[in-house]
Amino acid sequence: MLKGRHHQQVWITHLILNLAVLLISAPLLFALIKATQVSSDVLSARLWPGGAFVHNLSGIWREAHLGHFMLNSLLVAVCVTLGKTVLSLLAALAFVYFRFPLKGVAFTLVLLSLMLPTEVLIIALFDFVSRDLKWADTYAAIIVPFLASATGTFLFRQHFLNIPTSLADAARIDGCGPLLYLTRILVPMSWNTIGALGVIQFVYAWDQYIWPLVILQQDDKQVVQVGLRRLIEVGGQTDWGAVMAGAIVTMLPPLVVFTALQKQFSRGFALTEDK
Numbered sequence: 001m002l003k004g005r006h007h008q009q010v011w012i013t014h015l016i017l018n019l020a021v022l023l024i025s026a027p028l029l030f031a032l033i034k035a036t037q038v039s040s041d042v043l044s045a046r047l048w049p050g051g052a053f054v055h056n057l058s059g060i061w062r063e064a065h066l067g068h069f070m071l072n073s074l075l076v077a078v079c080v081t082l083g084k085t086v087l088s089l090l091a092a093l094a095f096v097y098f099r100f101p102l103k104g105v106a107f108t109l110v111l112l113s114l115m116l117p118t119e120v121l122i123i124a125l126f127d128f129v130s131r132d133l134k135w136a137d138t139y140a141a142i143i144v145p146f147l148a149s150a151t152g153t154f155l156f157r158q159h160f161l162n163i164p165t166s167l168a169d170a171a172r173i174d175g176c177g178p179l180l181y182l183t184r185i186l187v188p189m190s191w192n193t194i195g196a197l198g199v200i201q202f203v204y205a206w207d208q209y210i211w212p213l214v215i216l217q218q219d220d221k222q223v224v225q226v227g228l229r230r231l232i233e234v235g236g237q238t239d240w241g242a243v244m245a246g247a248i249v250t251m252l253p254p255l256v257v258f259t260a261l262q263k264q265f266s267r268g269f270a271l272t273e274d275k
Contacts, residue, residue, distance in 0.1 A: 030047075031244045031247055031248060032049075032248055033048070033049050034240065034241060034244040035053055035056060035057075035244035035245040035247070035248050036049040036050045036051065036052060036056075037052055037241050038050060038052045038055075038241055039237075039241050042241045042244070052241060056241045056242040056244070056245035057242075059239070059242050060231060060242045060243075064227065064231055065227070066227060066246055066249070066250075069223060069224040069226075069227035069228075070249075070250065070253070072139075072221060072222060073205075073206055073208075073223040073224040073250075074206075076139065076205055076208070076223060077202050077205040077206045077253075078202075080143055080146050080147065080201060080202075080204075080205040081198050081201045081205060083147040084147055084149040084152050084197070084201045085194060085197060085201070087147055087148060087149065087152075088149050088152025088153045088156050088197065089156055089182060089190075091152075091156075091157075092156030095107055095157050096157055096161060097178065097181075110150045110153055110154070111150065111154065114151065114154075118210065118211060119210060122211065122214060125211075126214055129215060130215065135215075136215055136217070137215075137216055137217055137218050138221070139221060141215045142208065142211060142212050142216065145211075146205065146208075149197075151200065152197045152201070155193055155196070155197055155268075156190065156193060156197075159190055160186065163189060168181065171184075171185060191264060192263075192264045192267040192268040193268045194264070194268075195261040195267075195268055196261075196264060196267075196268025198257070198261060199257060199258050199261050199265045202254060202257045203254045203257070203258070206224075206253060206254050207225060207254075208223060208225065209226060209229070212226055213229075224250050225250075227246075228243065228246050228247060228250060231243050231246060
């Protein structure tokens with residue numbers, strides 16, 4: 001009796017979970033189906049796949065230069081991810097292992113910066129980057145302003161606080177400097193946190209839209225999200241099949257990064273980690 005009730009509860013649980021997964025993935029499945037249809041079928045109620053995916057993708061790959069936009073976004077995402085990781089490691093090292101005046105106030109300001117979205121700072125940032133630094137229409141304009149990461153600093157600081165201070169004392173006795181201690185001891189013990197931060201920052205940099213749209217005017221340096229937006233004709237006839245195909249393809253790099261670092265991403269936010 002109890003065994004039968006247990007199996008019934010398991011089936012109900014699995015059914016609910018499957019329905020939740022189907023509901024969450026419904027927009028992606030819809031886009032995938034529409035990406036395989038010709039333009040005349042996209043706006044119809046037809047919900048079965050067609051055979052025009054290669055045609056839709058080849059059109060935007062050649063005419064809209066989607067591949068070039070993806071290379072630009074890949075360059076920006078890789079540079080931002082690496083730069084944020086390195087700077088976050090150094091900042092967390094300073095907050096945990098160094099003593100300096102107003103350290104608590106400085107860390108509080110770092111946390112408060114998490115509450116300021118990019119859209120709030122975009123006017124002042126545009127004025128500073130374009131007029132003072134003369135970086136308009138350059139890769140530096142969409143990379144350098146995003147190298148500092150309050151999220152990364154917070155994650156690494158909390159992780160470093162869980163590492164026994166005896167390791168730092170032993171390293172100091174052996175003549176190990178701060179940077180050597182970071183590269184030889186802290187970094188090998190922090191791969192899960194590094195992987196988790198890498199996934200977050202890569203996806204964030206890949207999805208940048210508003211700031212590149214504002215600061216970049218030349219198409220040869222534009223990112224893929226803006227490139228996809230330009231496929232939508234204002235007041236004209238948009239090839240929605242091509243737009244859907246482009247959207248599906250541009251999701252692949254973040255998906256590959258997340259799949260490759262899935263284990264580190266899961267462990268990086270766990271309360272306890274297997275060392």
